[in-house]
Amino acid sequence: MISYILPEILTFLMAVFFLLTAFKKVSMETIHKIGMFFSLINILIVFFTLNLNGNFFYGTYKIDFFSQSIKLILAIGLFFVIFMADKRIEETIKKNYSEFLFFLFSANLGMMMLSSALEFITLFLSLELSSYTMFILVGFLKNRKISAEAGIKYLFIGAVASAITLYGYSIIFSYFGDTSLQAMRIGSMFLVKDVILYIGFIFFLTAFFFKLAILPFSFWAPDVYQGASTNVTAYIATVSKVAGVAVLLRIFVYFFPIFVDQEKILILISILTMTFGNLVAVQQKELKRLLAYSSIAQAGYMLVGMIMFNKSGMASTLFYVAAYLVMNFTVFLVIDQVEKEKGSTELTALKGLSQKAPLLSLALLLALLSLGGVPPFVGFTGKWFIFSSAINKGYLTLVLIAFLNSVVSVYYYLLVARQAYLFLPDESEKMKVTVPVRVYSYFAIVFIIAMGFYPAPLLNWAEKAIRYLVG
């Protein structure tokens, strides 16, 4: 059994290790190296557990290809985020780097458990573990006013969302009398449905909609994205979304007889989410705020795939999330590099990037276009799969609205790319780009193009994972 939950145990031990080193005076560089090493080990271990299968702790914890694939994505995401930090990071984080990593690993642990939890209490506890560590991470830059404000805002909205979820669950519990999702899954097929139960389930979704920043629980996004340090923002925007999608997929699969009746509401929510995100993003002058609104819009697209309640829709969502991780992370990496160079995350900070750092700038351009759903990049292919599963259910209007939405998004992504390509830089010297960042940029460029043109490997993986999830 130990081998099955080895990734979780190791992540826990690593987190404890960083908690202990916080008492010692260890330099940031050393901790950083250890962190990189640990997160690489994490990826390897998860990779070896990929094909294990089992139920543990009286059926509350499930290990299968789906949960382990999600854990693999989470581990890779964690590695990316740690990899972003270097010695030019903010002073507060530099001083308390051990604690920073402790919280980061704990958050990841929570999310890993989230993808395996099969029982409500486990699910809720892992959700809270990941959320509370995130609240702290967002407010980590305690000397900076907007960071503290963002932390508080995130905490309050998150707490309210969790409370609503609990309330929704308590309604559901009164129908099933059980906390096991498996038992509820069977029960929901035979239950006589009424309005109260529907309300319970809609409330139940709240905390997960909060994590994904789906309307109406998306109002934290811009402030939190702007306030947190850029690597934490990248973590929220990429890794935490993956976990959110994983849980939502499980909930939608398990309780599909109930949610299928509410398809119209969910479709309306997805349309509102993407339209709101895209329209507001057009006006933003600050990169992280712009990306916050863009990520709201992206969550809308992801929701479209999930609420089709068929295997192809869910598989394409998983495909899209994996692609989204790379695309969005690339954008944040470039923003982070620029921020370290110029100390600003305004749109104009990117001015002349194509002259100062051609490689970074190309990676940024491709990632942005890919986010905007322009072929031949992976974002387009992902959207194509999502929308074709939507159209298979006959939602032509939804698909047209979604495609028109991506036209709007191309506009503001081009506004960003425009800064990098159309203007000459203020200063002439080239930007220093470290070797790992270069390597990552090459990787991102190849990934975004190759997976766009030949998506079969990633898609087959996603379809396999969904087969296990549906079981």
Add this chain to the structure above:
Amino acid sequence: MNFPILSSILIVPTLGVLLILFCKPEQKTAIRVISLIATGITLLLAISLMVTYDRKVGGYQFMEFIPWIPQWGINYILAVDGLSIPLVFLNAIAIFTGVLASWHIEDRTKEFYALLIFLATGVFGVFMTQDLFFFAIFYEVAVLPMYLLIAIWGSGKNREYAAFKLTLMLFFGSAFVMGGILYLYKAAGLNTFNLMELKKLAQYPKEVQKILFLLFFIGFGSIVPSFPMHTWSPEGHACAPTAVSMLHAGVLMKLGGYGLLRIAIPLLPSGLHDWALLMMGLSMCNIVYGAFTAIAQDDMKFMVGFSSVSHMGMVLFGISTMTLTGINGAAFQMFAHGLVTALYFSSIGVMYNKTHTRMISELGGIANVMPRAAFFFAIAGMAGLGLPGFAPFVAELMVFIAGVSKYPMYGIIAVISVVVTAFYIIRCIQRTYFGNTNPKWKELTDATNFEVVPLVILVIALFVFGMYPRLVLDLMQMETKNIIAKLALM
């Protein structure tokens, strides 16, 4: 397996782009030579396609089929038929002469050539693929680099605005195309994006055809460009650098007509019957409004841009007649108009490099100092206004014959527009190239031999296909006959 000639047409330019990306920005000559070689090979391949295509057998040839994502019905299919071969050839000639015409570009040469050839590769893909998924990919690849090409290397104060307008309007159109393609896939219920199979097997109910055809008409119509979605086009032409204008007006606008003839009409014949009158009405707006607006333009590129709007209206007009002559004329008009506008823009480009203005009112007597540039613009003008002996004459004649017999009144209006065209072109030639030489331009030198090369290639092509249009028409007719057969069944 035979030599994969179609894949080579895609791979050679892609390799060219990769090689260019690995060059240093300072190695400008190397970059230019690589581009020239890559596009030269592609042109040779395209010519060999035209020569070796078996005209007796007809249908799809040179087929390449690789299963791509079988469970989603996506395959990598390349094949060409009589409709696509002339357009592949047109694109090859436009990009080859385009590379030659932009030899003088010094600012960020590397990026310029990489994007230009990337764009042409996308267009090749659109014309050759027979799978709707790949069609969608290539279709937007052909649009995407336009933004950067116009915004960075364009001319004029408005270039960024024009670039944004062009990109967004084309993406707006393609949103409908994408939705339409997905709905085609769903409504056929065959789980395949294979266009050849869909053509053979798919049956669409009349109501579905009506909706779907409208989607494709909006989508492809905005790139044709059909009135009222045409506004991106003159502005985009005017602000783009020479080679981009050539590709853009020469080939990119043909994607719309091609999409209609390739996808929308064969699959949705009853849809065309439903919307033919609307199409005809809008095409009349194009023809008449475009021609009259062209008269009022002072910028030569704007004038050519509006004349393109007017001439592309002929394509829609031809299609809307739903007769063999009309559709043949429309298809041939796409080809002929491509050559003419490429010649227009390259000859304007040669002059603009020296004068740095394209305002008709500021020019005058240019023929005295730049006789070569004047000569080629005059040839383009004569071809453009439909002088017999050049390719557009044949195309327009066919459209008019079909138009007058189907919609007598509107057909006559379309014919009259030729007079307007003759008026603004001859007036432009007279005011720009003849008359007293403006003392400002006394010192100008004429185009060099090297600059003339692309122009000569284009003139030869125009003349050959004008004197012997069957070279292309016979090819196209094999496919248009099938389209007519489908339309007649309705």
